[in-house]
Amino acid sequence: MARRETMTSEERVWAAIRLEKPDRVPIDILASAAYAQVTGSTVADWYANTDEDKQWASIDKVWDYTGGWDLDLTSFAQGNPMVVKVGMGRAMGVRFKFPGVDLPDNYTAQAFEQEVMTLKDYDTIADIGWQRFMDEDYQFRIMDITPEDAAKAQEEGAGSFFRALDRWKKLGVVTLYPVNASPLHPFFRFSMARSMVRFMEDLRYHPTLVEKALKAATREYIEQIIPACQALGFKLSFTAEERAEGFFFPLPIFERFWWPYTQEIVDALWSEGIVTWFHLDQNWDKNIPYFKRLPRSSAILALDSTTNIFAAKEVLRGHLCLAGDVSPALMSLGKPEDVEVYCKKLIDEVGGDGGFILSTGCEMPTAVKLDNWRAMIQTGRNYELSKR
Amino acid sequence: MKLLVIAGFLGSGKTTLLLEVARRLTAASQKIAIIENEVGEIGIDGKYLRQEGLQVQELFGGCICCTLSVDLVSTLEKVERLFQTDLTIIEPTGLASPGDVVTAVRSYAPMVTDIMVLTLLDATRYEMLYEMLTPLLTAQIQSADIVAINKIDAVEGANIDLISKNVNQLNPQARVVAISAEKRINLEPLVMELVRELQ
Numbered sequence: 001m002a003r004r005e006t007m008t009s010e011e012r013v014w015a016a017i018r019l020e021k022p023d024r025v026p027i028d029i030l031a032s033a034a035y036a037q038v039t040g041s042t043v044a045d046w047y048a049n050t051d052e053d054k055q056w057a058s059i060d061k062v063w064d065y066t067g068g069w070d071l072d073l074t075s076f077a078q079g080n081p082m083v084v085k086v087g088m089g090r091a092m093g094v095r096f097k098f099p100g101v102d103l104p105d106n107y108t109a110q111a112f113e114q115e116v117m118t119l120k121d122y123d124t125i126a127d128i129g130w131q132r133f134m135d136e137d138y139q140f141r142i143m144d145i146t147p148e149d150a151a152k153a154q155e156e157g158a159g160s161f162f163r164a165l166d167r168w169k170k171l172g173v174v175t176l177y178p179v180n181a182s183p184l185h186p187f188f189r190f191s192m193a194r195s196m197v198r199f200m201e202d203l204r205y206h207p208t209l210v211e212k213a214l215k216a217a218t219r220e221y222i223e224q225i226i227p228a229c230q231a232l233g234f235k236l237s238f239t240a241e242e243r244a245e246g247f248f249f250p251l252p253i254f255e256r257f258w259w260p261y262t263q264e265i266v267d268a269l270w271s272e273g274i275v276t277w278f279h280l281d282q283n284w285d286k287n288i289p290y291f292k293r294l295p296r297s298s299a300i301l302a303l304d305s306t307t308n309i310f311a312a313k314e315v316l317r318g319h320l321c322l323a324g325d326v327s328p329a330l331m332s333l334g335k336p337e338d339v340e341v342y343c344k345k346l347i348d349e350v351g352g353d354g355g356f357i358l359s360t361g362c363e364m365p366t367a368v369k370l371d372n373w374r375a376m377i378q379t380g381r382n383y384e385l386s387k388r
Numbered sequence: 389m390k391l392l393v394i395a396g397f398l399g400s401g402k403t404t405l406l407l408e409v410a411r412r413l414t415a416a417s418q419k420i421a422i423i424e425n426e427v428g429e430i431g432i433d434g435k436y437l438r439q440e441g442l443q444v445q446e447l448f449g450g451c452i453c454c455t456l457s458v459d460l461v462s463t464l465e466k467v468e469r470l471f472q473t474d475l476t477i478i479e480p481t482g483l484a485s486p487g488d489v490v491t492a493v494r495s496y497a498p499m500v501t502d503i504m505v506l507t508l509l510d511a512t513r514y515e516m517l518y519e520m521l522t523p524l525l526t527a528q529i530q531s532a533d534i535v536a537i538n539k540i541d542a543v544e545g546a547n548i549d550l551i552s553k554n555v556n557q558l559n560p561q562a563r564v565v566a567i568s569a570e571k572r573i574n575l576e577p578l579v580m581e582l583v584r585e586l587q
Contacts, residue, residue: 108455196483197398200520247485250522281454286523304454306488328455333496362454367462 003385009070013174013357017275017321018297021354025347027380028071028302028323028357030279031364035059035075037106038370044100047109052079052160056167063171065370066377071174071357073238073277076164082145083160086153089143090134091183093117093193108366116141117193119206122213129220130189138193165232176236176277177229183240183279185265186217187258191243199243203257210257218261222268229274236300237269240279246286247306259290270298277302277323281362288312292319305330305361313350322350323357326376328365336375343379389468390475390586391500393489395528396508397517398482401538404569405508405578406479412583413475421473423447423463425456425481443471447478456484457492464497475586476500485524487531504585507532511543511566514551529558534565536578541568 006023007015015022036046039058049055055077063069078084088096088109095112097103103110117138125133139150168175184192190213191199202210225237243249244258266276276299284307291301296319303309305327313322325346330339343358350356358380364373392409394402406422413420421443447456447463460478467476480489486505493500507528510517514537518525529535535555540548548566555564567574 107459204516204520246523247527248483248521248524250520253520306454329457329461329492329496332455332458333461365455365458367455367458 003387005385009172010174013071016355016357017300019318019321019355024382024384025351025356025358025380026071027069027377028073028359029069029075029364030073030302030360030362031368032074033108033366034364034368035062037366038062038368038373042100042105043107043109043366044098044105047084047098048081048100049077050079050081052077052163055079062370062373066374067381068171069173069377069380071176071359072168073176074363075168076160078157078160080153080156082149083153083157085143086139086145086150087157090139090150090154093134093138093142093184093189095142106366111192113192113195115195115198117190119198119202119209121193122190122202122206122209126212126216130186130217131220131224174236175234176238177225177232177234177274183238185239185241185244185258186214186221186261187244188241189217190214196243203253207256214257214261218264222265225265225269226272226274229269230272235273236275236277238277238279239265240281242281244287245280245282245284247283251286254287254290263293266294266298270295275299279362280304280307282306285311288315291316294320297321300357302357302359303361309346310349313356317353317355321355321357323359324350325359325361327361328363328368331360331372331376332365332367332369334372336369336371339372339375340379343376344383347380347383389464389473389499390502391493391504392475392477392582392586393486393503393505394477394479394508395484395486395489395505395532396482396538397510397521397525397528399513400482400508400510401569402479402482402508405506405536405538405575406477408569408575408579409582410477412579413586416583416587418475418587419471419473420475420477421445421467421471423460423467423476423478425460425479425484443467443473457488457496460489460492461496464493464499468499483524485527485531487527490531504534504582505532506534506536506582507562508536508538508569509551509555511537511539511548511551514547518554526558529555529562532559532562534578534581535559535562537564537566538569540566541571541573 012022012026016026033043033046035058036043039061059075092111097110097112099105099107165175229237244254269276278299278301280301281304300321300323303324305325309325394406396402410420423445425447445463445467447459490503537548537551552564565578567578569575
């Protein structure tokens, strides 16, 4: 006879973060436009949507069909395309191409990376901070908007966000400091804003200039996140990095330009009881051992299936919680039974002694099959409880 | 369907070589299609390639998109459905490891029977790029069947020897050729070899 759940989602997630063994593995979903095709719409329609309730109906439909999850990073509805455009542009600091406008209808919205931030801007950022630079100047370089558009979009976006928080709270789902607010590590932010090639050249030819801006942006990041988390009651804060890893850069670059700022962020947040959720895309195999230097349970590493999560577990066992890593390819190209087999392997081998959250590798792809989504959720919900 | 992956960091001359190979194979009555993987402003221009009479499919999701392999496979399926090509040439983003492209294809694209990877290196920037992006360049070299050291007209011969030696150490199996795609130095034998292999 199957055991029953004995924890709430909140208890389950925090048990995993504290490296304890929960009643069953907690499940996290990072999805946005993935709700479109599985509910009979298109990705283009998702981004062009003007009816918030309609998007919530899509999210609810997937929630009901799959059985629901414990932790959610990005699922919330918006009813104004301008809010989406401004929100994504400001969050990622790049121009976006949207399906139905610049791309075919069912493509994922695409960050259009180009050199928008200039070399001189590092000094400006060091002087006035990234946020003021974004508000007063940069957002108008990456989007064809007026200051009024930007202000209105941010106000409406905040409204959607708080309505989403309310809905997830009622369902008992754990959320974290908004992914769509200020989600990028300063290193990743500069890489996106300068473009990868220019940023790499900056690191080579203007390292002290970059460092000056990194120091200022890191300080500002901490000063923003802590009071915001405290005001909103969040104990988890999201930060993304997709460019600093050993897939691209050798370790001396990582050690000089990424790790010290990362440690500073985690230490500052942890001293206020806030845990950092690292969204780490691409292959971090060579960088994983560095995370042992962080305080125990102070962070979660969410891996995208490119990093070897099984090897990472061996390194970080008993030190940091891992999340991952059901790949977008498996979710869209695989079969439900393939998803089930892989989730069981993750639960057994990475979650065996706790400290693991079953999660989408990177994010749920827009081409996900609904039955694969269900297989992931159902395996997470039932596999351990069904063991006698 | 056969697949040629033309890899290399941004600005290494992939498009020039791609066009040359595509023209030659088309002239040899091969049905070919090109999948271009855009990464911001540096991506190749699909319209330009179409003006050359080539079948082109864009593959978006180049710079930060973790769903790239999904899009790659669906694009390959589309290419097969629309064009029934003998050969498809992929120019992945300069930030990709061709090994990841090969893995995605082998895992999820059974219509592809053979894959060849050609990696281009920019001889003029090799030292700096190798210093700054060692892992990425290493991965691009190690997954290659052929490594073409490009822009040799702009560097000293001794530098080409050093690059060649470095490549041989990283991938002893790969064939290494030195070319200038723009000045057409050693281009003909490379293209002929590719045409021979891929027909």
